[in-house]
Amino acid sequence: MPAVSPDNATTVQNLLAAFEGESNAHARYTAFAVKADAEGWHGAASLFRAAARAEQIHAANHARVIKQLDGEAQCVLHAVEAKTTLENLKAALGGEQYEIATMYPGFLEEAEARKNTAAIRSFTGALEAEKAHARLYGEAIALLVGGNKDTWIGAAREFYVCPVCNCPWERFEIIR
Ligand SMILES: [Fe+2]
Numbered sequence: 001m002p003a004v005s006p007d008n009a010t011t012v013q014n015l016l017a018a019f020e021g022e023s024n025a026h027a028r029y030t031a032f033a034v035k036a037d038a039e040g041w042h043g044a045a046s047l048f049r050a051a052a053r054a055e056q057i058h059a060a061n062h063a064r065v066i067k068q069l070d071g072e073a074q075c076v077l078h079a080v081e082a083k084t085t086l087e088n089l090k091a092a093l094g095g096e097q098y099e100i101a102t103m104y105p106g107f108l109e110e111a112e113a114r115k116n117t118a119a120i121r122s123f124t125g126a127l128e129a130e131k132a133h134a135r136l137y138g139e140a141i142a143l144l145v146g147g148n149k150d151t152w153i154g155a156a157r158e159f160y161v162c163p164v165c166n167c168p169w170e171r172f173e174i175i176r
């Protein structure tokens with residue numbers, strides 16, 4: 001089996017960290033969706049499911065680039081502890097903010113220095129989606145704190161999830 005070239009070692013390490021983060025976010029949000037439905041926050045459940053699908057796509061994109069660079073896309077999945085939906089939304093927002101402010105900017109800087117366009121594309125596509133996730137989680141937290149189920153977080157709704165980076169709107173998947 002070919003090995004990762006020393007030139008790409010750091011980029012692959014970063015892709016693996018992002019792959020692990022995205023894979024665990026997918027697992028976390030899937031569990032949080034079940035909890036939100038159980039608590040009657042069906043719109044929040046829809047948001048968690050849509051974000052879970054997006055994270056799965058980010059993980060798959062990173063995995064593709066890892067393989068292109070002769071790496072192996074493997075990671076550890078952690079056990080998920082679902083708390084209340086408000087706590088879960090806050091935890092989710094915290095994770096998104098870390099990816100937006102710290103993880104992806106750092107990884108992008110390294111990939112740009114290496115001129116690795118595949119990694120740049122994969123990191124950028126994820127980063128842009130995380131900004132939308134953070135905005136929606138913030139909105140959901142404010143509505144949930146208000147305690148009013150007569151808002152979008154109270155009823156199942158549709159979210160558009162882009163199945164690839166920068167694709168046309170018509171190709172979005174609809175997740176409810
Ligand atoms: Fe993501």
Ligand SMILES: [Fe+2]
Nearest residue numbers: 096129130133
């Ligand atoms: Fe996200």
